[in-house]
Amino acid sequence: MRLVNSWLKIEKSSGAVRRIPTNVRSLTGNVNGQEFESSLERDLLLLVHWDYGVDWYQSQPVKIDYLDAFGERRSYTPDLLVTYRADGAHGNEQVNSRRPLLCEVKYRSDLRKQKDLLKPKFKAARAYAKSQNYEFRVLTEREIRTDYLKNVQFLWSYRHAYFHEHHYEKLMEVLEELGETSVSKLLEVCYSSKELRGEALWTLWCMISRLWVKCDLSIPLSMQSVIWVVSDE
Template identity: 40%
Template sequence: MNLFPVVQVRGNCAMPVRRIGLCYRSVSGCVPMGDGRRTVAVESTLERDFALLQRFDGNVVGLEEQPVRISYRDDAGAKRSYVPDFLVTYRQGAPKLVEVKFSTDPALLAGTLKSRFAAASTFAADRGWRFSVVTEIHIRTPRLGNVTFLLPFRDRTAIPAFKATILMALRSGGHSAEGLLDMFGTDRASALPTLWGMVARLELHADLDRPLTMRSQLSLPEVDHGRAV
């Protein structure tokens, strides 16, 4: 199997090898990744949700859409090309090519994508990367509900006095969100955006794989509480 990667590069930033245009059968758009990182283009709500999860993963340092074009031959010997949806790079761990698909996708169920996925797996392995097909089963989880809730708080400016009080309290151990807010008395409602903003920016650790409530335990982050999908 011959694989011929095509990566278009501008400056130091890899650019998509296939542009995402207007989609009439799905939903296209852009997901801001924050922290000065480039906006990522998506062409379905499932891709949007996947990108949002990467934004809230402390182990993810980069997300590129339509990153490489892989040439291969299908089962009939015909020349084909395939562009995976994303390349995810991590602080720790090998980069990963990702294809985002609904588990009910007819081509996925019929097995007609096996040759392209095999080509992507070989392409990735040759570079010390990984390749994964990710479905809504992996994406639309309680974690997605949490990051959707936290997103509006991510760019809210923290009130320094509230932030200092929260950090001081957590130096002696974990507290529930409700317990931390109780420290502010009549300023409880005013302190709430600062608290959830700190969780959204990963300045505080919460178990994002369980639904966030006022009883959720918060603590100071150790090294990295991110999780790759």
Template identity: 30%
Template sequence: MKLITRKIQQNLIMNSRRVREIKLKKFSLSGQITSQKNNSIIQFESSLERDYSILLEFQPNIKCYLEQPMIINYKEGKRGRKYIPDFFVQELDSEINGRVVEVKYQKELFEKRDILKCKFEAARKFCFENNLKFEVVTENEIRTEYLKNCKFLWKYRFNNSVINWTDIDLILYLFEEKEKVTPNQIMELTKDDFKKAELLYLTWFLLSSGYVSCNMNKLINMNTILWID
């Protein structure tokens, strides 16, 4: 068993290939997002899984992640079963090899607790044997102020082709002078309303791309303090 699970783990880390494809469904929110962190397409089959993926995209301590990452074989009585967790997550500078994550609504955890019990026990055993950590995350951990900021910034991440890099330099010079600034202070760089709109767009681009930082646990507004790490 240990040899098999270690081979699965090694293949997961080396190849980063999902073991199950998520198909579009009529009666549930399934789809895909483009991941900058993984340079790949991430599939999801619920809005909660989508939100968790977006959250991972913005967390600086996350190295990479994969959906539908592995098959964990286990027995329920005498019957052989298979369990595919929702995500595998690797962190930077971590003492463990990664985290195996199940994403579930609190209501579903309660309603399906008897079915999920054996799956989760098998996952914990698998993780123990492979220096991994198993965890279940719900809407309580995912749908936070941090996520609201991530979803706001998400639409600004993929528009490099329309970026005015001269104006980017103008904003970065302001950071050199003051170290910490707010979006309102960036708007004060010009009196032209059209230019203000451009500078605000670029401010969100810099923040969404990680060039500029802020406290993501508080909702972003025009007085949010920004800095460069």
């Protein structure tokens, strides 16, 4: 345990510092071994697990002891810590443009109701994050429950699913020739049979979920979504 500020102490481990108890009043469970205690936390874990740029993440990662407004010692455990992969090199050092993210997940209504209670906790978290060169953010349903999340939820089962190799080869070959096109157009060019287009669509979703084929996941996926081949450059 080390001192960061006179009112703030830190306890950190490689695993969760607080276990989430089974709760009959809210949703609990885990994603890839990381526990959550609300559906909003679950949704954030889905997004983090989906992100190929993430190197490591841990729920309930650090315990922060601090003094409240009355001088009483309290403790606070943020919901999640995420670190990112290096995305380039500068000299002999790997460069990562995204700082580790320490975050708290809260519904907007709870932020309003618990404003006075949460203020000193978030102050302690920001001080700790600054001392570690992390970013601290409070994430609500506005930041988490987006069209991007809906697309991730749809594509989730395709990322590690079996797909047809012959469909993959044909779809990729034609897509490279066409350049940007829509999902429906690619299938129409590749196959005259409705049955084969339906079968190949499964493989195409697998390709998109693995990021072999690119599309804008910030807008709702549809048969009219524009897709293109990821450049090797």
